[in-house]
Amino acid sequence: MTQTRVINLSVFFFTFIFINISCSQGCSDAGVCSATQYTNHTNSQESIHSFTYTQSVGLGDKNVLIVGGVFSYRIQALKNISLGISLPYSLTSGNLGTTYGIGDIIINANSRLYHSQKNDIYLFIAGKIASNNANKHLENQPLPMAYQQSSGTNDFIVAINWSHGDWFFASGYQTALNANGNEFLASNFPKGSLAESYHSSAYLKRGDDIMIRAQKIFNLKSGSRIKAGILPIFRIQEDEIKVNNVYEKVEKSSGLTLNLYLGWMHKITEKISGELQLAAPPITREVRVDGTTRTFVVNYIFKF
Numbered sequence: 001m002t003q004t005r006v007i008n009l010s011v012f013f014f015t016f017i018f019i020n021i022s023c024s025q026g027c028s029d030a031g032v033c034s035a036t037q038y039t040n041h042t043n044s045q046e047s048i049h050s051f052t053y054t055q056s057v058g059l060g061d062k063n064v065l066i067v068g069g070v071f072s073y074r075i076q077a078l079k080n081i082s083l084g085i086s087l088p089y090s091l092t093s094g095n096l097g098t099t100y101g102i103g104d105i106i107i108n109a110n111s112r113l114y115h116s117q118k119n120d121i122y123l124f125i126a127g128k129i130a131s132n133n134a135n136k137h138l139e140n141q142p143l144p145m146a147y148q149q150s151s152g153t154n155d156f157i158v159a160i161n162w163s164h165g166d167w168f169f170a171s172g173y174q175t176a177l178n179a180n181g182n183e184f185l186a187s188n189f190p191k192g193s194l195a196e197s198y199h200s201s202a203y204l205k206r207g208d209d210i211m212i213r214a215q216k217i218f219n220l221k222s223g224s225r226i227k228a229g230i231l232p233i234f235r236i237q238e239d240e241i242k243v244n245n246v247y248e249k250v251e252k253s254s255g256l257t258l259n260l261y262l263g264w265m266h267k268i269t270e271k272i273s274g275e276l277q278l279a280a281p282p283i284t285r286e287v288r289v290d291g292t293t294r295t296f297v298v299n300y301i302f303k304f
Contacts (some may be wrong), residue, residue, distance in 0.1 A: 145291030152180025
């Protein structure tokens with residue numbers, strides 16, 4: 001594929017995404033696709049120690065602005081095993097107010113199961129540790145999940161990742177091990193109020209997610225690279241919330257969210273690389289009570 005064609009496709013993709021921003025929901029996730037991105041290596045020569053900082057900006061439910069960052073560290077502990085940890089933070093601002101703080105910590109291990117000249121297969125296992133119970137308040141009123149920095153749950157994540165030349169494929173599964181402590185019920189607020197328009201999320205039990213990723217790298221003459229990918233996430237059970245001390249299923253909260261993303265990767269110095277990413281969803285689940293709704297996300301990643 002020529003460089004001109006790659007650039008034309010990139011322009012089309014960005015245009016397609018911004019058209020969808022006005023009518024789409026969803027782009028973020030509860031952890032499984034962002035966690036498995038750590039193993040999406042595009043350089044065969046990995047350092048023993050690597051540090052990554054990701055700065056992101058996105059729009060969430062009711063056009064809530066979410067600005068955040070993630071600090072990550074990875075060590076090649078053994079020849080075929082690497083260990084990693086990530087610590088996120090974010091600031092959320094919308095029509096109910098502003099919150100900020102540390103998000104959920106992800107600790108992970110990545111083990112190479114198979115290696116050949118063009119193929120690498122990895123087993124990825126991670127645990128997501130809640131930084132709080134997802135029950136922040138403003139003016140003594142509970143806030144919906146869109147304003148929470150934590151999901152409030154401890155999660156288990158497992159994935160299989162396959163690199164084949166310029167192609168990358170992944171399949172992952174995530175399950176929450178507990179309900180959170182969020183107390184927000186829209187029915188407790190007056191009809192027509194700002195808070196009443198958000199989805200109830202009291203003591204949320206999140207359904208399990210299955211993720212699939214397919215990605216292609218395009219090498220440019222300048223030495224930089226473009227990657228384009230598709231990332232469907234399936235919520236395989238409906239979420240549940242507690243109303244009057246009884247759990248009830250949230251209708252239309254299961255189903256597919258389809259994310260498309262594009263990235264431009266380039267070297268800054270011999271030991272520092274950068275990546276600009278843009279992602280948005282043309283297809284989403286109809287009801288998302290877990291606060292992961294995004295109309296779009298823009299990331300810039302520094303890797304040391």
